[in-house]
Amino acid sequence: MTLNELNKYFNSFLKTENFPNDISLNGIQIQNREPNKKQIKKVAFAVDACLETAKQAKKIGADVLFVHHGIFWGQCQTLTGSFYSTIQEFINNDIALIAYHIPLDANNPNGNNYGIAKKIGLTKLKPFGIWRKMPIGVKGTLKKPMSIEELGNLLISTTDKNSSEKNLWQKPQFLEPQLFNFGKDKIKTVGIISGGAGDDVNQAVEEELDAFITGEFPHESFHFAKNNKINVIAGGHYQTETFGVNLVMNKLTKDKKIMCEFIDCPTGL
Secondary structure, eight states: OHHHHHHHHHHHHHHHGOTTTOOOEEEEEEEOOOOTOOOOOOOEEEEEEEEHHHHHHTTTTEEEEEEEEEESSSSSSSSSSHHHHHHHHHHHTTTTEEOOSSSHOTTTTSSSHHHHHTTTTTEEEEEEEEETEEEEEEEEEEEEEOOOOHHHHHHHHHSHHHHHOSSSSSOOOOOEEEEOOOSSEEEEEEEEEOSSGGGGGOOOOOOOSSSSEEEEHHHHHHHHHHHTTTTEEEEHHHTHHHHHHHHHHHHHHHHHEEEEEOOOOOOOO
């Protein structure tokens, strides 16, 4: 499989065309020297494209790095300083870069939000969370009501009783999530938007959900959530966005039998 064939495979289910308002440049951001000839033997997966993950991709012998956060975000940028050094690492080592941002957040079943829903055993799933007129999150009902502490522990558990995937994460190093116990003692309905979506707690309130799971929860949303008596779990921007890249990695391994490896590069944020 060549680089262009690999990207066509990813887009066959991530479907960038369904997300026209995503300003990030989804798909191939840096090609290899022969995108129509060189056979891809190993693909690395990471949350972020950065100098560190590029170096790790070289270390493990990857031909391609697939990420959620790429390095091009729809605007011109000079190739200078650390930005140049990052791109140089890819080009000098003939490592291609593929990034999928909002399509990877929203994908069902291989995206960040549906991955979290699967992890916590959410049922009766429906689209939730509108960003730039695009639905990117998911909401649903827990199989049994539970406390915010139980839900938080389930989110970061290294075992996954609700999934048939034995290798959902290769190297889980999850930190304790922030728990904001503002609502019901027993949670039944949950809305999920990974990453930096804490401001979207208002959408969970509007839909009268018991809890909202996101990555980052900002100061300015604290009192709004408290006044509206909704529970909030902030699982970390990085941690909540490890789900999609790992699920896509597992899918590629099964579908195409290509060697894959997850590069864990946590920020603690």
